[in-house]
Amino acid sequence: MLGMKSFIEKNKQRFLDELFEFLRIPSVSADPKFDGDMKAGASWIQGKLLDAGMDLAEICPTAGHPIVFSQKIIDKNLPTILVYGHYDVQPADPYELWDSPPFEPVIRKSKVHPDGAIFARGACDDKGQIYMHVKAIEGMLENNSLTCNVKVMFEGEEEVGSENLETFIKANKEKLAADVILISDTSIIANDIPSVETGLRGLSYMEVEVTGPNRDLHSGVYGGAVANPANVLSKMIASLHDEDGRITVEGFYDKVIELNLEEREALEKAPFDENEYKEDLDIDAVAGEKGYTTRERAAIRPTLDVNGIWSGYTGEGSKTVLPSKANAKISMRLVPDQDWIEISELFDKHFRAIAPPTVKVKVSRHHGGQPYVTPTDSIGYQAAFNAMQEAFDGKTPVPTRGGGSIPIVALFEEVLGLKSILFGFGLDSDALHSPNENYGVFNFFKGIETIPLFYKHFAQLSK
Amino acid sequence: MLGMKSFIEKNKQRFLDELFEFLRIPSVSADPKFDGDMKAGASWIQGKLLDAGMDLAEICPTAGHPIVFSQKIIDKNLPTILVYGHYDVQPADPYELWDSPPFEPVIRKSKVHPDGAIFARGACDDKGQIYMHVKAIEGMLENNSLTCNVKVMFEGEEEVGSENLETFIKANKEKLAADVILISDTSIIANDIPSVETGLRGLSYMEVEVTGPNRDLHSGVYGGAVANPANVLSKMIASLHDEDGRITVEGFYDKVIELNLEEREALEKAPFDENEYKEDLDIDAVAGEKGYTTRERAAIRPTLDVNGIWSGYTGEGSKTVLPSKANAKISMRLVPDQDWIEISELFDKHFRAIAPPTVKVKVSRHHGGQPYVTPTDSIGYQAAFNAMQEAFDGKTPVPTRGGGSIPIVALFEEVLGLKSILFGFGLDSDALHSPNENYGVFNFFKGIETIPLFYKHFAQLSK
Numbered sequence: 001m002l003g004m005k006s007f008i009e010k011n012k013q014r015f016l017d018e019l020f021e022f023l024r025i026p027s028v029s030a031d032p033k034f035d036g037d038m039k040a041g042a043s044w045i046q047g048k049l050l051d052a053g054m055d056l057a058e059i060c061p062t063a064g065h066p067i068v069f070s071q072k073i074i075d076k077n078l079p080t081i082l083v084y085g086h087y088d089v090q091p092a093d094p095y096e097l098w099d100s101p102p103f104e105p106v107i108r109k110s111k112v113h114p115d116g117a118i119f120a121r122g123a124c125d126d127k128g129q130i131y132m133h134v135k136a137i138e139g140m141l142e143n144n145s146l147t148c149n150v151k152v153m154f155e156g157e158e159e160v161g162s163e164n165l166e167t168f169i170k171a172n173k174e175k176l177a178a179d180v181i182l183i184s185d186t187s188i189i190a191n192d193i194p195s196v197e198t199g200l201r202g203l204s205y206m207e208v209e210v211t212g213p214n215r216d217l218h219s220g221v222y223g224g225a226v227a228n229p230a231n232v233l234s235k236m237i238a239s240l241h242d243e244d245g246r247i248t249v250e251g252f253y254d255k256v257i258e259l260n261l262e263e264r265e266a267l268e269k270a271p272f273d274e275n276e277y278k279e280d281l282d283i284d285a286v287a288g289e290k291g292y293t294t295r296e297r298a299a300i301r302p303t304l305d306v307n308g309i310w311s312g313y314t315g316e317g318s319k320t321v322l323p324s325k326a327n328a329k330i331s332m333r334l335v336p337d338q339d340w341i342e343i344s345e346l347f348d349k350h351f352r353a354i355a356p357p358t359v360k361v362k363v364s365r366h367h368g369g370q371p372y373v374t375p376t377d378s379i380g381y382q383a384a385f386n387a388m389q390e391a392f393d394g395k396t397p398v399p400t401r402g403g404g405s406i407p408i409v410a411l412f413e414e415v416l417g418l419k420s421i422l423f424g425f426g427l428d429s430d431a432l433h434s435p436n437e438n439y440g441v442f443n444f445f446k447g448i449e450t451i452p453l454f455y456k457h458f459a460q461l462s463k
Numbered sequence: 464m465l466g467m468k469s470f471i472e473k474n475k476q477r478f479l480d481e482l483f484e485f486l487r488i489p490s491v492s493a494d495p496k497f498d499g500d501m502k503a504g505a506s507w508i509q510g511k512l513l514d515a516g517m518d519l520a521e522i523c524p525t526a527g528h529p530i531v532f533s534q535k536i537i538d539k540n541l542p543t544i545l546v547y548g549h550y551d552v553q554p555a556d557p558y559e560l561w562d563s564p565p566f567e568p569v570i571r572k573s574k575v576h577p578d579g580a581i582f583a584r585g586a587c588d589d590k591g592q593i594y595m596h597v598k599a600i601e602g603m604l605e606n607n608s609l610t611c612n613v614k615v616m617f618e619g620e621e622e623v624g625s626e627n628l629e630t631f632i633k634a635n636k637e638k639l640a641a642d643v644i645l646i647s648d649t650s651i652i653a654n655d656i657p658s659v660e661t662g663l664r665g666l667s668y669m670e671v672e673v674t675g676p677n678r679d680l681h682s683g684v685y686g687g688a689v690a691n692p693a694n695v696l697s698k699m700i701a702s703l704h705d706e707d708g709r710i711t712v713e714g715f716y717d718k719v720i721e722l723n724l725e726e727r728e729a730l731e732k733a734p735f736d737e738n739e740y741k742e743d744l745d746i747d748a749v750a751g752e753k754g755y756t757t758r759e760r761a762a763i764r765p766t767l768d769v770n771g772i773w774s775g776y777t778g779e780g781s782k783t784v785l786p787s788k789a790n791a792k793i794s795m796r797l798v799p800d801q802d803w804i805e806i807s808e809l810f811d812k813h814f815r816a817i818a819p820p821t822v823k824v825k826v827s828r829h830h831g832g833q834p835y836v837t838p839t840d841s842i843g844y845q846a847a848f849n850a851m852q853e854a855f856d857g858k859t860p861v862p863t864r865g866g867g868s869i870p871i872v873a874l875f876e877e878v879l880g881l882k883s884i885l886f887g888f889g890l891d892s893d894a895l896h897s898p899n900e901n902y903g904v905f906n907f908f909k910g911i912e913t914i915p916l917f918y919k920h921f922a923q924l925s926k
Contacts, residue, residue, distance in 0.1 A: 030780035091782050097678070160780055187684075201683060205781045214745035215560070218896040220664060220867030221650075223796050224766035225757045227750035230791075231704070231769050237694060238701035282677035285820040287690035294688045303687035306694050307784050308775035313792060317493035317623055318668045318829040319554055320794055320868075321770050321896050328693075329776060331783055333686050357748040366781040404683030405783075433681040433784050 003143040004136075004452050008445055011135075016107075016118070018048065019131050019444070022087075023105040023120040029065055029088035029160045038156050041087045042066045045134070045154055052138035054152070062164035065156030069175070072137070073149045079462040080149040081455065082178035082418065084408070085130035085185060086158030089122035090433045097435035107441060112191070112429050117438040124426040124439035129184035130154055132425070132447035140452050147459035151178055155408075158185075161205070161367020162408040169408075169415050179462065180380040181412050182454065184447060186402050186424030189270055191442055194388040195398040196381065197422035201302070202334030202371035203405040204344045208351060209362040210236070210326045216312070217322040226322060227358030230311040233326040236354055240304055240330075244290035247304045247332070249350040255337045259300055267295065270398045280429055299401040303333040329366070333405060340368035340407075369407020372420070379461045380421040387423075387453035391446065404432075423454060466606040467599075467915050471908055474598075479570075479581075481511065482594050482907070485550075486568040486583040492528055492551035492623045501619050504550045505529045508597070508617055515601035517615070525627035528619030532638070535600070536612045542925040543612040544918065545641035545881065547871070548593035548648060549621030552585035553896045560898035570904060575654070575892050580901040587889040587902035592647035593617055595888070595910035603915050610922035614641055618871075621648075624668070624830025625871040632871075632878050642925065643843040644875050645917065647910060649865050649887030652733055654905055657851040658861040659844065660885035664765070665797030665834035666868040667807045671814060672825040673699070673789045679775070680785040689785060690821030693774040696789035699817055703767055703793075707753035710767045710795070712813040718800045722763055730758065733861045743892055762864040766796040792829070796868065803831035803870075832870020835883070842924045843884040850886075850916035854909065867895075886917060 008015075027041035028034040042059050049057035049070040057070035065088060073080075092102035100106045105120035118128060133152065140146040153176065155165045169176055189195045212229035213222070242248050259267075272295055278286065288297035297303075311326035313319035332347065334340055348363045355361040374381055376399060388397040402422065409420045425447040431437045471478075490504035491497040505522050512520035512533040520533035528551060536543075555565035563569050568583035581591060596615065603609040616639065618628045632639055652658045675692035676685070705711050722730075735758055741749065751760035760766075774789035776782035795810065797803055811826045818824040837844055839862060851860040865885065872883045888910040894900045 030782060031778065090784075091776065091778060093776070093778070094679070097787075159783075203683070203783070205783065207781075212744075212746060215894060215899070216557075216897045217744070218867060219766070219768045219770060219794060220666070220796055220865070221891050221895065222744075222761060223768045223866060224764055225749055225751050225761035225866075226744060226746065227748075228768045230772050231700060231767075234697040234700035234769065234772070235704075237697035241694070241698075281675075281680070281685075281689060283675060283689065283821060285690075286688055287819070287821045288688050298685060298688040301687055303682075305682045305686045305691045305785055306697065306775065307682060307782060308777045308786070309693050309697070309789070310773050310777040312769065312771035313554065313556075314771045314773040314790075315494065315554060315556070318670075318792060318794070319493065319770060319896065320666070320668065321553075322768055323770070326772070327777075329781060331682060331781070333683055356750070358746060358750045402683070403686060403688075404681060428684050431678060432684065433782065434679040436678070 003145060004139050004449055007139040007142060008448055012445065015135050019118065019128060020105045022127050022131060023122055024103055026103045027088050027156065028091050029157050030091050038065045038088065042068050042156060045087050048134050049152060052134050053141040060168065062168060064164040067156065067165060067168055068154040070152040071150065074146055075149065078148050079459060080151060080178040081458065082151045082153060082176060082181045083133050084153050084181050084183050085133065086126045086155050087130065088156040088159050089125065089127065090159050092121040094435065099436055110438065112427060113440040113442065116441045118441060118444065119436055119438040121437055123437055124430040125432040125437065126158065126185045128439040128444055129424060129426065129447065132184060132444060133451060135448045136451035139448065140455065145452060147455050151176065163367060165408055166411055173416060176416055178418060180458065181418045181420040182423055183406065183420050184424045185406055186404065186422045187426040187428050188424065189398055189400065190427065191440065193271060193398060194392040194395055195270065195400045196384045196388060197402040197424065198376055198399045199373040199401040200371060200409060200422065201403055201405050202338060202340050202369050203331060203407055204334060204340045204347065204368040205331040205366035206344060206347055207329050207364050207366060208327065211324060211360045212358065213324050216324050219320045219322040222322050227356065228322050229326040229359055230323050232356060232359050233311065233328060236351065237306060237328065239354055245288050247302065249347050251346050252343065255339065256302060257336045264296065267401060268293065270400055298403040300335055302335050302338060305331055307331050333403065334371050336371045336373055338371060340370055344368060367407065369405055370410030372409045374419060374422060378419050379458065380419050383454050383458035383461055384421045384423050386457040387450050390453050391450035466608060467602050467912055470602040470605060471911055475908065478598050482581065482591060483568045485590050485594060486585055487566055489566045490551050490619065491554050492620050493554050501528045501551065505531050505619060508550050511597050512615060515597050516604040523631065525631055527627040530619065530628060530631055531617040533615040534613065537609055538612065541611050542922060543614060543641040544921065545614045545616060545639060545644045546596050547616050547644050547646050548596065549589045549618050550593065551619040551622050552588065552590065553622050555584045557898065562899055573901065575890060576903040576905065579904045581904060582899055582901040584900055586900055587893040588895040588900065589621065589648045591902040591907055592887060592889065592910065595647060595907060596914060598911045599914035602911065603918065608915060609918065611918045614639065626830060628871055629874055636879060639879055641881060643921065644881050644883040645886055646869065646883050647887050648869055649867065649885045650889040650891050651887065652861055652863065653890065654903065656734060656861060657855040657858055658733065658863045659847045659851060660865040660887065661839055661862045662836040662864040663834060663872060663885065664866055664868050665801060665803050665832050666794060666870055667797060667803045667810065667831040668794040668829035669807060669810055670792050670827050670829060671790065674787060674823045675821065676787050679787050682783045682785040685785050690819065691785050692789040692822055693786050695819060695822050696774065696791060699814065700769060700791065702817055708751050710765065712809050714809050715806065718802065719765060720799045727759065730864060731756065733863055761866040763798055765798050765801060768794055770794050796866065797834050799834045799836055801834060803833055807831060830870065832868055833873030835872045837882060837885060841882050842921065843882050846917050846921035846924055847884045847886050849920040850913050853916050854913035
């Protein structure tokens with residue numbers, strides 16, 4: 001779309017300035033101390049949607065953080081695209097590992113982003129990507145090239161499980177009626193290799209607490225005679241994987257759909273350099289489930305990871321204490337057809353079962369979501385495929401499976417009966433959820449350029 | 464000693480008031496932010512030694528926290544007792560688990576202390592116990608009943624490894640010349656069961672860091688394909704004990720002296736109720752090395768305990784992160800004839816050896832000390848035995864082996880050629896190193912009453 005390209009050219013600096021404003025708002029949904037910033041983030045994006053020319057943009061309160069809903073209905077007979085994304089971000093700690101403050105965006109060149117990348121928490125996940133949609137809509141309206149009706153739903157709890165979004169969509173099926181859901185919260189293979197994700201993993205996020213003695217003890221007076229909950233928890237966690245890297249939770253793999261050789265070969269076609277991968281992470285060896293490649297382990301196989309563990313004295317110097325408690329946050333990524341509720345229950349049951357009589361165990365559930373696969377024969381997927389191909393000068397996009405989770409996607413299909421198209425423009429190396437999260441300036445503008453092409457192709461294919 | 468009893472009766476309230484002043488000084492040696500309080504603690508006790516009537520009391524600077532030295536030489540021909548103790552305390556955190564602030568001492572009745580106990584960090588370990596000596600000396604001088612010369616050495620780094628004390632005693636052998644070392648930093652079995660400890664465990668305190676990827680990663684994008692250092696560390700820690708609760712560090716048991724059946728039976732004679740023990744700790748089962756009793760596990764057998772572990776996100780809510788690093792503080796209690804330097808090296812070597820190629824491992828040493836055994840046929844032990852028996856109305860004291868460590872004791876023998884007598888008055892249930900540390904009012908005054916009896920018997924037996 002030529003009109004779009006010149007529109008972007010004209011406004012580059014303004015778009016970046018606006019995005020920087022957005023990124024300066026520390027909208028961390030997990031931590032109550034940022035509640036005020038969550039509200040600020042919601043009204044900021046609401047204002048920008050109205051500026052872009054939407055008919056309405058409203059802030060919908062929930063039991064948690066608000067949802068921003070907006071729409072532009074140009075013609076009841078045209079198809080309607082529902083854009084979903086989130087304005088909340090992951091906690092930024094550990095702050096000391098950031099080269100520049102997480103909520104003070106700066107542009108720096110990097111190896112994979114020679115033209116510069118925007119460094120800030122949320123730059124890619126997901127503020128930078130939802131803002132592409134706002135600017136793309138602004139452009140289509142300015143150029144009178146909007147070919148579909150558009151509805152927008154930006155939530156503030158994606159990073160903490162979208163619990164209240166579920167209530168919201170169940171209560172607003174009419175309002176959210178559409179033909180397809182468009183989501184930019186995933187990645188492409190490389191800036192010269194377009195791709196469209198065809199699936200996501202599900203998630204089950206648990207927390208465990210192991211209690212030994214009723215108080216911290218002197219490790220000399222009691223050590224050796226009383227079970228140490230930190231040692232016990234370590235042993236329990238160690239037992240959750242077997243020697244082949246398979247998860248030992250009973251029944252964990254029962255519903256896992258094994259891909260056939262053809263499907264696996266198709267996924268392996270995507271270019272991937274394991275040495276570059278190891279170099280980027282500065283690791284000498286990869287690890288994972290026996291019998292699967294690195295990409296398969298990170299996409300089509302389920303996982304179990306400790307996201308956090310803490311017990312005893314963690315301050316300066318030494319303290320000879322036998323801790324009373326040990327805690328861990330443990331999450332599992334799931335694949336079709338694992339059910340996150342069922343897996344959470346299996347984990348709970350298993351973890352209690354392996355606890356020795358010397359300790360008491362508490363298991364609680366944070367949140368989760370179902371795995372999801374996009375049918376490649378759907379109009380939505382085809383439109384995404386064509387748009388990518390057109391935007392990347394005719395290069396054939398590669399279908400990929402994403403390792404991350406957007407818990408709500410499966411629910412969209414169940415409640416709204418809509419397929420979601422994973423139309424992300426980030427890179428796996430953008431340090432999502434990590435210090436120095438960043439988003440390529442190229443990717444930001446390429447997204448704004450490509451999104452209208454999706455509208456165009458979706459409208460055509462819908463005829 | 465009648466004179467002593469009435470002296471105590473007269474001054475009870477003053478002694479408590481003074482001890483409370485001492486306990487209000489947060490002299491935590493491990494944490495630099497308390498350095499000022501360490502200095503305050505040293506000069507406070509220096510002043511009290513002078514008030515008690517000592518010839519001199521000086522503050523001896525070291526590379527770390529100062530040492531307080533004091534003496535009263537009444538007759539070169541009389542034996543000399545060197546009193547050792549420490550004015551530093553363990554960190555008080557977690558503060559929230561204290562029923563009253565750790566540095567605002569209060570007296571409350573408790574199950575084992577029906578007449579009341581002093582609740583404060585350091586109440587028993589070791590401020591309360593060293594202050595017994597200051598008041599006992601004051602009493603003996605007032606009654607003209609001092610039967611030995613006395614030297615006092617109170618250090619400020621016992622809780623962090625006494626590293627600078629070692630330099631100090633090596634440089635001051637003349638000054639510290641004595642016939643025996645008297646230490647009150649241990650416990651008796653119960654307030655109606657006097658006992659004298661005949662041994663202590665040694666200590667090797669290590670810290671480990673396991674590094675996986677060079678940054679925290681998105682657990683969805685990388686999970687399953689990259690080794691998670693928190694899972695890896697858990698597995699490594701789990702492997703440090705075998706199914707029988709024996710430590711797997713290669714060569715760990717090589718120098719452990721097995722007690723013969725007779726010695727083991729002697730130790731088992733001390734009254735002990737395992738159900739009360741479990742009830743006090745609120746645990747359903749004890750744990751430990753196969754083939755040994757609870758008391759043996761806590762006294763004559765070596766241990767390995769995680770004192771602290773931390774990795775990833777430990778804040779509120781959830782963060783789907785695959786951490787870059789995982790850390791743990793791990794300490795081992797040692798028994799004769801294990802050498803703490805050698806054990807530290809064995810641990811270091813072993814821990815590196817079990818690390819998988821997917822991570823990098825750093826091992827560092829905090830501090831340590833040698834195990835120690837007091838010969839029961841020595842004059843010092845006999846004097847302690849007789850003093851306890853006399854103070855506890857003729858009850859025969861029980862010889863016990865302590866599970867804790869006073870790293871410097873073995874060094875005293877090596878450098879000064881002196882035996883140390885473990886003449887403590889605490890109870891194992893006094894929550895040393897824990898929230899709500901306390902010291903029985905009975906124990907405090909009983910100590911002041913018993914110490915002069917040690918001087919009396921030591922002088923007699925030395926003739």
